[in-house]
Amino acid sequence: MGFEVQPGGVGEAHIELKCGSHLHNPMHRVHGGAIAALADAAMGIAFGRTLLDDEDFSTIEMKVNFLRPVKDGVITAEAKVLERGLRIGFVECTIRNARGKRVATGSCTCTVISN
Numbered sequence: 669m670g671f672e673v674q675p676g677g678v679g680e681a682h683i684e685l686k687c688g689s690h691l692h693n694p695m696h697r698v699h700g701g702a703i704a705a706l707a708d709a710a711m712g713i714a715f716g717r718t719l720l721d722d723e724d725f726s727t728i729e730m731k732v733n734f735l736r737p738v739k740d741g742v743i744t745a746e747a748k749v750l751e752r753g754l755r756i757g758f759v760e761c762t763i764r765n766a767r768g769k770r771v772a773t774g775s776c777t778c779t780v781i782s783n
Contacts, residue, residue, distance in 0.1 A: 736771050
């Protein structure tokens with residue numbers, strides 16, 4: 669999809685996506701699925717950065733709230749792990765447009781899988 673992943677710390681992720689007509693729905697706005705995929709990627713990377721070498725994970729629940737439409741420009745997802753237990757973790761994400769306006773929020777629950 670063209671995500672640009674930035675370096676980040678443990679339990680954090682910063683990802684950018686350049687939007688344009690290639691991501692538009694029939695109403696000429698960025699498809700909600702593209703925004704959800706950006707949130708999913710950011711939250712997955714943030715959670716993945718908390719794993720030990722012998723661990724993997726899977727998302728078991730995800731939610732996205734769409735707050736305002738996007739037509740073009742760069743949107744940025746900032747994700748942070750809020751809670752990380754032995755088996756379950758909770759992650760939140762905020763997506764902003766180029767002007768810094770919040771366009772969506774997301775959250776997910778992940779389960780840790782020991783290899």
